[in-house]
Amino acid sequence: MAIATRGRLELGFALGNLVSALLIGLSGHALPVRYFLADALVVLTVLAAVGSSAVALFRPDRALMALRVGALALLAFGLLVIAAAALGVAYLYGTQGDFGRGGLVIMVLVLLLAVPYLFVYPVVALLAIHRRLADPGAPREVRGASP
Amino acid sequence: MSLRGLLRLARLYLVVLLSLCLALIVHLGVNPAASSPQRSIVSGWSGGVRNERVIVTEGAERVLKDSRESSVVIEDVVDEGPVLTTSPLLFGWAFAPGRDGVEVRYRGRVAVATPDDIVKLGAYDRWLPLGTTELRFAIAEEPVLRLLGRDVGATPDELRHEGEFRRLVIRKRGAPLRPPEVTKERLRQAVIAAGQYLARAVGPDGRYRYEPDAASGSESPDYNWPRHSGATWYLADVAAYTRNPVLASAATRATRHLLDHTLIDCGPYRCIAEGDVADLGSSALALLAFVELYEAGFMPELLDPMRELVRFLLAMQRPDGEFMHRYDRAEKRPIDVQLLYYTGEASLALERFSRATKDEKSHVAARRALERLVDPPFWYVGWRYFWGSEHWTCHAMNALWSRAPNHAALRFCLDWQESVRDLAIRGRAAAPAFDGATSGGPLVMPQLVGSSSRMEAAVSTLDAAKRAHIDPREIELLEAGLRESLAFLMHFQLRPGPRHLMPSPALMNGGFPMTPTDLRVRIDYPQHAGTALLHYLRLLESAERH
Numbered sequence A: 001m002a003i004a005t006r007g008r009l010e011l012g013f014a015l016g017n018l019v020s021a022l023l024i025g026l027s028g029h030a031l032p033v034r035y036f037l038a039d040a041l042v043v044l045t046v047l048a049a050v051g052s053s054a055v056a057l058f059r060p061d062r063a064l065m066a067l068r069v070g071a072l073a074l075l076a077f078g079l080l081v082i083a084a085a086a087l088g089v090a091y092l093y094g095t096q097g098d099f100g101r102g103g104l105v106i107m108v109l110v111l112l113l114a115v116p117y118l119f120v121y122p123v124v125a126l127l128a129i130h131r132r133l134a135d136p137g138a139p140r141e142v143r144g145a146s147p
Numbered sequence B: 001m002s003l004r005g006l007l008r009l010a011r012l013y014l015v016v017l018l019s020l021c022l023a024l025i026v027h028l029g030v031n032p033a034a035s036s037p038q039r040s041i042v043s044g045w046s047g048g049v050r051n052e053r054v055i056v057t058e059g060a061e062r063v064l065k066d067s068r069e070s071s072v073v074i075e076d077v078v079d080e081g082p083v084l085t086t087s088p089l090l091f092g093w094a095f096a097p098g099r100d101g102v103e104v105r106y107r108g109r110v111a112v113a114t115p116d117d118i119v120k121l122g123a124y125d126r127w128l129p130l131g132t133t134e135l136r137f138a139i140a141e142e143p144v145l146r147l148l149g150r151d152v153g154a155t156p157d158e159l160r161h162e163g164e165f166r167r168l169v170i171r172k173r174g175a176p177l178r179p180p181e182v183t184k185e186r187l188r189q190a191v192i193a194a195g196q197y198l199a200r201a202v203g204p205d206g207r208y209r210y211e212p213d214a215a216s217g218s219e220s221p222d223y224n225w226p227r228h229s230g231a232t233w234y235l236a237d238v239a240a241y242t243r244n245p246v247l248a249s250a251a252t253r254a255t256r257h258l259l260d261h262t263l264i265d266c267g268p269y270r271c272i273a274e275g276d277v278a279d280l281g282s283s284a285l286a287l288l289a290f291v292e293l294y295e296a297g298f299m300p301e302l303l304d305p306m307r308e309l310v311r312f313l314l315a316m317q318r319p320d321g322e323f324m325h326r327y328d329r330a331e332k333r334p335i336d337v338q339l340l341y342y343t344g345e346a347s348l349a350l351e352r353f354s355r356a357t358k359d360e361k362s363h364v365a366a367r368r369a370l371e372r373l374v375d376p377p378f379w380y381v382g383w384r385y386f387w388g389s390e391h392w393t394c395h396a397m398n399a400l401w402s403r404a405p406n407h408a409a410l411r412f413c414l415d416w417q418e419s420v421r422d423l424a425i426r427g428r429a430a431a432p433a434f435d436g437a438t439s440g441g442p443l444v445m446p447q448l449v450g451s452s453s454r455m456e457a458a459v460s461t462l463d464a465a466k467r468a469h470i471d472p473r474e475i476e477l478l479e480a481g482l483r484e485s486l487a488f489l490m491h492f493q494l495r496p497g498p499r500h501l502m503p504s505p506a507l508m509n510g511g512f513p514m515t516p517t518d519l520r521v522r523i524d525y526p527q528h529a530g531t532a533l534l535h536y537l538r539l540l541e542s543a544e545r546h
Helices: A002-030 A036-058 A060-096 A100-133 B003-028 B115-121 B141-152 B156-162 B184-201 B225-242 B245-262 B280-295 B300-315 B342-357 B360-373 B391-401 B407-423 B448-467 B472-492 B524-545
Strands: B039-046 B049-056 B071-082 B100-106 B109-113 B124-130 B133-139 B164-172 B263-266 B269-272 B277-279 B326-328 B333-335
Touching: A002 A036, A002 A060, A002 A100, A036 A060, A060 A100, A060 B003, A100 B003, B003 B071, B049 B109, B049 B115, B071 B100, B071 B115, B100 B115, B100 B141, B100 B156, B109 B115, B109 B141, B115 B124, B115 B141, B115 B164, B133 B141, B141 B156, B184 B225, B184 B245, B184 B472, B184 B524, B225 B245, B225 B280, B225 B524, B245 B263, B245 B280, B263 B300, B269 B280, B269 B300, B277 B280, B280 B300, B280 B342, B300 B342, B300 B360, B342 B360, B342 B391, B360 B391, B360 B407, B391 B407, B391 B448, B407 B448, B407 B472, B448 B472, B448 B524, B472 B524
Parallel strands: none
Antiparallel strands: B039 B049, B039 B071, B071 B164, B100 B109, B100 B164, B124 B133, B263 B269, B277 B326, B326 B333
16 A cells, blocks of 8 residues: 555656646746746756656656756755745835735736746655655565565 | 645645736835825926936036026936846836936946937837737837937947946926826817817818827828828818817818818719728718808808718618728729728718708608617627727717607617726726726726717717716716816827927917827827817817706
């Protein structure tokens, strides 16, 4: 039962990374302006997330390390995006003053849309992987191994 | 990474990010409420052109005292702030539209673009291309740099590379900061001024000057028959209210133009159209204008054209109450498509015709159309949260109320108005005068026409709600929001507005501009605003009589 749970967990994060990579890739593609720094950041994050999923799916013995790298990449990307958004809001607040209640509602909505993918998911993944790594004695599920 | 490690990282991240944000806000922030000006920019304007400019630290009122310019305007710099970059995206949002000016220093020379200059350029609140899309910017960089460059002898590119920019927070001396109080007298003045604006806009041939720009003096080549009819409806309405012969004469001219040039065959019927495809809205709004003029006794000869238009409208109604909104004149058949507004317009026009002539068929058609309008498909849950521009629906609801009260329609309009109230602009620091505007986001300029059409609907809703004796608290909220928005509208009506910017200020007096900084006046802007103000004035007068 424990083995099955652990396998599902790794599979779940591998798929979760793919979903996050897809969302980040589509969002990056939808940007109206091509800016090499932003594009490079999106490409690197997508590569890290997809690569970690691929390793987790096809090399189960390295799954946890790969997923950790993927989650760290997603978290770093998320923190950068949130920082850019916060600095953008601060810039607008500095130049335009208080936006009023309408502005606050819009900002909160945007934040609520982005935070689950860019912050909550990678943090949950990192914590789960850390717990797994901290428990080295536990049996691991290895694809193709005899029961 | 452990939970403790993550928490440590999060704490560090938050501290650094919040510090950066705070530093940015403090660095960029300004104090628009500062009481004493740091310096004053005195400009002499004539015929909409700025010919003189002096910047002084004191005694501004004495400068240009003997100027031969027709208007001397003092703009006080009450505070200033940095401009971080000339990157179009950040520069475009470095200024509060309508309030901030731009200063540049270039090789020892200084030039200033004040809010007046930027309004004159039409450079505030502009949609500009950004890659594959367009984005609305607080200020358009290129025209402002061209203007500044002219004064310091540099090209925009030279200014971008070598210029040092500052943001100037400017308060125009003598300009009212807060919207006016809503009183019957102020409403009356605003209503008549809007009517006079439209009357001046009707040429001898009965066509309107469609969309002049008060700041540049240019005119749009566009024309639109539903808007011609709508503007004529308001002219007729205000002429009936004031019994003013000049307004009545203008409404009559605009109506004769419709009769002589656009009332044409649509198969076996007569409709208002130009070209092969007729739209329902032109005929519906023309009927509305005709009814107003007929009822007021200005044009009794309109009875026959009214009946012809009613026959056309009735023929366009489907069995379920909806209207087909287009008619193919070549094929002589209706086109069953639905566009915004037209069903509500037809319902209102038919009911008004019915009341004027006691025609039962048109009343039934109007009632069925309204029932259809407020009966969305059961699977669409969005209708509880999202509304289109439903002003005609609410006008129709109110017009029908005395003979066929539709409580679902009243609830629909009340809910819409609640949403309008809740999303209205309030407390925007850069523009306290925008309080009560009901269109425009938290940063972009509010369009007056959006607030106008919502407020004309609010008046109709208020009228019906009072007659329906709904909860007085809801009526109170509705009326409070309405009055706040009407104050906003009157505040920005061109009475006379920044007349020194205008090549022809006398022509523009009474108009309602597109936004506070975009002074284009399309004929439907005074129509919608005027209707809201006039109908509310009538409500107040009626309440007083009773």
